[in-house]
Amino acid sequence: MPEPEYIFTDTQFESELERLKMLEKIFDPHSHRRILAAGLTQGWQCLEVGAGAGSIMAWMSKIVGESGKVVAVDVDVRFIEHTSLSNVEMIKGDIRQIALNSHSFDLIHIRNVLIHVADFEFALSKILDLLKPNGWLVIEEPDFSASRVIHGDREQSQAVNKVNQAICQMFTDKGLDYSFGIRLPSLLQELGLQHIEVENDVPISPGGSDVATMMKLSALQLAEKYIATGKVSREDIHKYCQFAENQTSWGVYLATVGVIGQKRDDT
Numbered sequence: 056m057p058e059p060e061y062i063f064t065d066t067q068f069e070s071e072l073e074r075l076k077m078l079e080k081i082f083d084p085h086s087h088r089r090i091l092a093a094g095l096t097q098g099w100q101c102l103e104v105g106a107g108a109g110s111i112m113a114w115m116s117k118i119v120g121e122s123g124k125v126v127a128v129d130v131d132v133r134f135i136e137h138t139s140l141s142n143v144e145m146i147k148g149d150i151r152q153i154a155l156n157s158h159s160f161d162l163i164h165i166r167n168v169l170i171h172v173a174d175f176e177f178a179l180s181k182i183l184d185l186l187k188p189n190g191w192l193v194i195e196e197p198d199f200s201a202s203r204v205i206h207g208d209r210e211q212s213q214a215v216n217k218v219n220q221a222i223c224q225m226f227t228d229k230g231l232d233y234s235f236g237i238r239l240p241s242l243l244q245e246l247g248l249q250h251i252e253v254e255n256d257v258p259i260s261p262g263g264s265d266v267a268t269m270m271k272l273s274a275l276q277l278a279e280k281y282i283a284t285g286k287v288s289r290e291d292i293h294k295y296c297q298f299a300e301n302q303t304s305w306g307v308y309l310a311t312v313g314v315i316g317q318k319r320d321d322t
């Protein structure tokens with residue numbers, strides 16, 4: 056059987072849930088602001104692609120209320136399948152393959168998903184087809200080319216540099232772009248979206264911060280995949296985790312590009 060495309064497939068339930076909850080803690084305030092800037096309001100029909108642990112799905116369902124609806128699509132629904140919200144429909148499936156009607160949604164939100172999809176152009180064109188004319192797309196994706204050590208213990212810093220290389224290599228080996236986030240503005244422009252707004256968040260994070268902890272949790276889950284790139288040893292990953300815990304070490308672990316755009320009414 057071919058290896059699954061999504062790198063966090065087959066992860067252990069509790070540790071993956073912990074990682075997803077940390078993602079939500081870090082990124083939800085930014086996503087809320089962008090989604091509200093796009094105009095989310097009562098009665099809207101929304102699609103959440105790659106819902107993960109479901110916080111944005113649940114938050115949007117409160118805002119759109121009973122006159123609105125949220126559809127949540129994910130290849131892995133184990134973290135949301137027991138949520139019961141009357142205006143939320145969950146669909147287990149790949150966004151590239153599920154059947155949804157064209158022009159159904161006022162807003163589509165996608166975060167940390169398309170970096171895992173090799174044929175993202177196909178996925179994006181399908182997503183755009185699902186938007187109503189004048190509907191809004193909010194996409195937030197990482198750029199791991201921004202990763203760098205700023206300050207820390209020399210040996211740990213060397214290990215962090217190596218792990219950062221391994222992360223990039225792991226994506227490349229799967230035919231994925233580790234800096235996918237920075238392509239979003241031009242991709243959405245080429246797709247004909249209007250009123251495009253772009254932000255690039257590049258936090259400089261100390262050890263023990265939420266960002267450092269989230270990346271440590273990823274390293275622990277993906278250790279075998281990092282080692283398989285040939286760039287790092289288990290000892291390097293151990294030192295990376297120490298760096299991520301040490302409050303006097305500082306680094307950029309990733310950048311996140313957030314883009315809002317509106318579909319034209321003639322497309």
Ligand SMILES: C[S@@+](CC[C@H](N)C(=O)[O-])C[C@H]1O[C@@H](n2cnc3c(N)ncnc32)[C@H](O)[C@@H]1O
Nearest residue numbers: 061078105106107129130131149150166167168
């Ligand atoms: C890194 S997690 C991000 C979860 C959530 N969007 C967040 O930022 O908190 C990526 C999510 O996308 C889902 N996913 C990956 N590839 C997908 C695809 N082709 N179609 C639908 N969901 C996908 C994964 O199962 C996972 O839940």
